[in-house]
Amino acid sequence: MKFESQKIAYHFFALSMLLLVLQIIYGFIMGFAHMGYDVFHEWIPFNTAVTTHKNLLVVWILSGFMGAAYYIIPDESDHPLFSTGLAKLQFWSFAIVGVIAVAGFHVGWWEGRKFLEIPRPLDWLVAANVILFLVIILMTLIKGKQQTTTSWVLTMGLVFAALLYLPGMVYFDNISVDSFFRWWVVHLWVEGVWELIMGGILAYLLIKLTGVDREVIEKWLYVVVGLTFLSGILGTGHHYYYTGGPSYWLMIGGIFSALEPLAFLGMTVFAITMYRKGNKRHPNKLALFWTLSTAIVSFLGAGLLGLAHTLPPVNLYTHGTLVTAMHGHLAFWGAYASLVLAIMSYAMPLMTGRKIFDNRMGNLAFWCSNIGMFAMTTAFAAAGVAQVYLERIAGFEFMVAAEETKPHFFVLILAATLFTVGIGMFISNFLKFGLPNDEALGTENEFKPLQAS
Amino acid sequence: MLSKKQAKLFFLGGTAFFMVIFFGLSIHSLTVGIPENTNADQxxxxxxxxxxxxxxxxxxxxxxxxxxxxxxxxxxxxxxxxxxxxxxxxxxxxxxxxxxxxxxxxxxxxxxxxxxxxxxxxxxxxxxxxxxxxxxxxxxx
CATH class of the missing domain: 1.10.760.10 (Cytochrome c-like domain)
Incomplete structure (x- = not known):
């Protein structure tokens, strides 16, 4: 690392790992409940488990993005972080708000709005925290010796992610209007501005790991994020097909949703092309694996599996079924979870000075978690398709269909166990690195000759 | 061959163009489409x-x-x-x-x-x- 202040990223990465473990535990509770073993019902009913599972996902990914920004922006701007003290304050307030939110879900302090369950009073604390984070990042960027395209794309992604949180904080009497704005937040995050963040982090990793010229990588970064907004903004329409919106969303949402995989395909082609053009001499193979898998699996999960059920005649039957869970799991894993693991795999050796670049544990973690998640996706797909045929086509009652899908949840739990083993090994590697230390300052200089700029 | 400047223009221009359309359709959906489809007056x-x-x-x-x-x-x-x-x-x-x-x-x-x-x-x-x-x-x- 270049500056001591980058060490703050470690706090966010460690928090991410802790929340990921909790997210997985709640996932198991839900998987067993679907199989008929809802043993925690008295203390953690399903709606508590699902809300905790989803919000932990959002918070650990955001924590990873924040850690990534605190590592990348000083490096790219060639300037220490604006204020380490404020960054520490931002970290602890972020963690405390997260703990209060999760604890609140267990005593019914929530809003029944998927992904945005954090109650409004707490939303203001989230907003204040994110403003503090953005001030630190923007001030670092402005004071920096250089302002690269990569750092601006990443920062703009973070700024717009914060702005888009606001429509989700307004109350509307009509639940259909509430849902309309909820998707402004959730869809325009994950299929919009989060892809800016993803593009920024991927570009940074590719510049560092492949040695391809920055100008070439950043040019294609613009094209990829351009494709994201070209398709993603009007692609929001796929959430308006059947939630009270006018019928023109069927056509507009259908066309632009069908184009959305292009952005992810662009991301895949972008990463693979840069890797092939590169000098392949950087020793951090684990970071490279995670970087390339992010680009590839995001296309499969978010792009292809999204396309599989986004066209209106198909979505009429799959909307509101486990088919959505199939797409959601691989999409979040590929696009955002793997991305956070990629930047962690890259940054940790440089923050701690321990050269864990290509060890057995890290490789097993990569393959077990990826194979586990693909198997989980397959189990969700089987359950989802069975549900669609039984309930939506044959007309059986919901619970009749649910009984029939139980064996698929058994497979899901087996797959999730493999996934958990993989994540356990990733965390074991993470712990092996130890804490960041000043002796690691300047460690990346050794790899500078491998990079073009 | 595409230059970095042209790529930037594609990104900014495309985003602005589709945002304008999206806002227009959103205003129509919120003021006409959704209220009618959901009987908001009731x-x-x-x-x-x-x-x-x-x-x-x-x-x-x-x-x-x-x-x-x-x-x-x-x-x-x-x-x-x-x-x-x-x-x-x-x-x-x-x-x-x-x-x-x-x-x-x-x-x-x-x-x-x-x-x-x-x-x-x-x-x-x-x-x-x-x-x-x-x-x-x-x-x-």
């Missing part, structure tokens, strides 16, 4: 009480409404037609929690007014036009 205190309870109790954490929510309990958009108001009242009045086929619902201690609010909310939802959702099961015709 929303009254009783329905809004039901809506508030729906949110407060995170019913979406198990059920789906308009296809949105979790997939642990039935879709409720047309539950008013499918099961009828008395069935809904029975479910909501089961203080120990409704439990069909072993899958447990949380038990609620709703007042009569609150139960009627939820029933009114489901009746309002029942009459919304959702572009054909949920579909009629084709094999059961």
């Amino acid at each position: 929303l009254n205190e009783e329905i809004l009480l039901g809506r508030k309870l729906w949110d407060q109790n995170n019913c979406m954490g198990c059920h789906t409404l308009m296809g949105e929510g979790a997939y642990y309990a039935p879709e409720l958009t047309r539950v008013y037609d499918r099961k009828g108001p008395d069935y809904i009242r029975t479910v909501l009045n089961t203080k120990t929690g409704w439990g069909p086929r072993g899958r447990m619902m949380v038990g609620y201690d709703f007042t009569q007014e609150e139960v009627e609010g939820l029933v009114a909310f489901f009746e309002w939802m029942n009459n919304t036009d959702l572009n054909g959702f949920p579909p009629e099961p084709s094999l059961s015709k």
Whole structure:
């Protein structure tokens, strides 16, 4: 690392790992409940488990993005972080708000709005925290010796992610209007501005790991994020097909949703092309694996599996079924979870000075978690398709269909166990690195000759 | 060959162009489309009480409404037609929690007014036009 202040990223990465473990535990509770073993019902009913599972996902990914920004922006701007003290304050307030939110879900302090369950009073604390984070990042960027395209794309992604949180904080009497704005937040995050963040982090990793010229990588970064907004903004329409919106969303949402995989395909082609053009001499193979898998699996999960059920005649039957869970799991894993693991795999050796670049544990973690998640996706797909045929086509009652899908949840739990083993090994590697230390300052200089700029 | 400047223009121009269209369609949807499709003029205190309870109790954490929510309990958009108001009242009045086929619902201690609010909310939802959702099961015709 270049500056001591980058060490703050470690706090966010460690928090991410802790929340990921909790997210997985709640996932198991839900998987067993679907199989008929809802043993925690008295203390953690399903709606508590699902809300905790989803919000932990959002918070650990955001924590990873924040850690990534605190590592990348000083490096790219060639300037220490604006204020380490404020960054520490931002970290602890972020963690405390997260703990209060999760604890609140267990005593019914929530809003029944998927992904945005954090109650409004707490939303203001989230907003204040994110403003503090953005001030630190923007001030670092402005004071920096250089302002690269990569750092601006990443920062703009973070700024717009914060702005888009606001429509989700307004109350509307009509639940259909509430849902309309909820998707402004959730869809325009994950299929919009989060892809800016993803593009920024991927570009940074590719510049560092492949040695391809920055100008070439950043040019294609613009094209990829351009494709994201070209398709993603009007692609929001796929959430308006059947939630009270006018019928023109069927056509507009259908066309632009069908184009959305292009952005992810662009991301895949972008990463693979840069890797092939590169000098392949950087020793951090684990970071490279995670970087390339992010680009590839995001296309499969978010792009292809999204396309599989986004066209209106198909979505009429799959909307509101486990088919959505199939797409959601691989999409979040590929696009955002793997991305956070990629930047962690890259940054940790440089923050701690321990050269864990290509060890057995890290490789097993990569393959077990990826194979586990693909198997989980397959189990969700089987359950989802069975549900669609039984309930939506044959007309059986919901619970009749649910009984029939139980064996698929058994497979899901087996797959999730493999996934958990993989994540356990990733965390074991993470712990092996130890804490960041000043002796690691300047460690990346050794790899500078491998990079073009 | 595409230059970096042209690529930047593609990104900024494309984003601005599609954002303008999106905002235009959103304004139409919010002022004309959704109010018409959902009979927004019929929303009254009783329905809004039901809506508030729906949110407060995170019913979406198990059920789906308009296809949105979790997939642990039935879709409720047309539950008013499918099961009828008395069935809904029975479910909501089961203080120990409704439990069909072993899958447990949380038990609620709703007042009569609150139960009627939820029933009114489901009746309002029942009459919304959702572009054909949920579909009629084709094999059961």
